[in-house]
Amino acid sequence: IPAGLFIRSQSGDSSAKDVTAEFTVGADSVGSYSFSVRAKALGREVNLANNIRSTMIEVVEETRLKVLLYTQVANFNIGKIRQVLARDEKIELDLGMDVIRAPALAENASRTFGYVDLPEDRQGFNKYDIIILGPCELDALTDAQIAGLYGFVVERGGGLVLLPGKAEFGPAGWKNRKIKSLIPVIFDPDNPTIWPSSPGQIELTLEAADSKVISPSALRDYKEPAFPYYRIVNPKPASTTLALIKETPVISVHRVGRGRVCLLNASKIFRWYREDIEGGLLYRIMAGLTAHMGRITAREALIELFAERAAGQENKVKFEAYVCDSSFVPVAGANVLLSMQDEVLSMHQVSQGYYVAEVENVRDQSIIATAQAEISGVFLGEKTIAVNLPSARTEMANVELDEKFLRELAKKLDGKYFHADDIGDNGSQMFETRTLMGSSQRMMSIWPSWLILFIICMILSVSWFLRRAIGLV
Structure with a gap:
């Protein structure tokens, strides 16, 4: 690693069977960087080929994700989510609010505040990288809009984040089969909403740590109880649960086609926001989710x-x-x-x-x-x-694995086998050079087999008598 780029490293318990070591390395410019990590051999380790790993990282200019936040209900949750998305420098945010029912007032508000409409077709949806749906009545959308939203996830590979809502304005109340296939969980059909609310602490799963969406450090500044919204029977088979509240999934993600869908199953999300610590837990969760969900950009x-x-x-x-x-x-x-x-x-x-x-x-x-x-x-x-x-x-990749064969070969040839680690830098001094001179004599008959000589003589004799008999001699 070039001087000045290495920042810090962190290692786990060295006595454990599996040890994780984390390295933080800076990049001084855009381009490709190659890194190699080598583990020191232990004792008489046989296979050394797997002690080194190399990787390449392409450092590029940050590409902003185009995100649409759409809702048909205005509440505190939408307001705080809008704030943390606007705070995130990697996001280019469009806000769609179909809250005002009077057409004239709605058009005036759109012009004044820059609100956008929900796309009408597939091309409109596909220009976004991530779509966040607040409370909205999706069953009231046109067939083209439903097909466009479904294709945005399955074919385009976009990210879809679903927020809870009351009755038909939330995922548990939607009836359309295409839309229901995108939801990563199965709700309780009789009592989908948890009431009275059952608060508890947010607990991260092992999948959350592995995905890097949310880190345990994100929860350190949030000690208040959180509230799950829906009663979930089971996550779908391909779903991954990232966070729980009392065994109820509150952040569930699954892959549908090329894209990913996330359900943020929590009420009073606005309480996760902290202005004094740059958005608090809500900012960290939304930043991690958008980075995870928006892997396939429009380009x-x-x-x-x-x-x-x-x-x-x-x-x-x-x-x-x-x-x-x-x-x-x-x-x-x-x-x-x-x-x-x-x-x-x-x-x-x-x-x-x-x-x-x-x-x-x-x-x-x-x-x-x-x-x-x-x-x-x-x-x-x-x-x-x-x-x-x-x-x-x-050719020399796995010579250590041939040690048994080489020992047997040395024994057959009356030689000696030396392990490479035993030779060291003075290997040439282990063998003494000598000059040997001598002579040997061996007498060999010109005819190694007298039978062959006898046959040749017989052939020549018969040939001579035949030629004499016909007058050629």
Whole structure:
């Protein structure tokens, strides 16, 4: 690591079986950075090939997520969520409030305060990276709006955050099957709302720590009890629970198609806000959720890129790209360029929307690659990936595993076996050079087999008598 970039490190209990070490490293400029971590061998460790791991990180200019916060009900929760979203520098926020029922007053408020309408079709939804739905009556939306919202998650890969609401204005009251399939939990059909409220402390799950959405430090400044809103029977099989209040999931996330949907199942969310500590718990939760949910930006929505080592060819990496148009239909005949380090390749089409390229002589354990696609002069998008590949196997990759064979071989050849760790720097002095001179004699018969000589003589004799008999001699 270059001098000045290493900031700090933190290690776990060294006596534990599994130890986690965290490193904080700064980046002084935009670009690619390669890092390697090596673990010191312990005793007579056999396989040293897995003691080192390398990775590459691409530092890019921060891309702002385009977020739509839409609600049909004005309350304190919406107001505080709007404040923390506006505070987050990585977010470009649009606010849609269909609260005023009188058309003239609603239009005047939209012009004055810059409110936006809920998109009418798929293209309108797809321009956002994340959509946060406050209390709203989704069953009253048009078929095009419901199809657009569903496609935004499943096909576009967008992030959808659902907030609770009363009756038909909340997820538990929605009837549309497409919309209900997006909800990550199953509500109690008889009594979906918890009443009277049952407050408790927010507890993070192991999945929350693993996902980095919420850290335990985010709860240190919040000691007040929190209130779950809905009574949940079960999370759906593919759902991940990040936080609980008395065994009731309050933050649940699951993946639907390419996108993710999160249910924030809590009432009185506005109490999580703290102006004196930069938004408090509410800011940290929303910042973590938006970063987690908005993984596929609009620029990356139409192209996916994957990389793996080619089967049976350790030094060759195979890249696969899937390219779609704005309707998420696989595109044929697109111009797809792959960039890796200083090399630029054209990916050839295998089938409609499926493009492949192979790069040889890649021994690095981690790589960064970018694919860009266009068709008929229309830019479709680009995708950058940082991939950790399995280590390339070489002739000397696993010599430690052959120790038993080498010992047997040395014994057969009347030699000696030395482990590499036992030789050290003075290995050459272990072997004394000597010069040996000598002579040897061995007498060999010119005819190793007398039978062969006898047969040759017989053949020559018979040939001579035959030639004499016919007068040739």
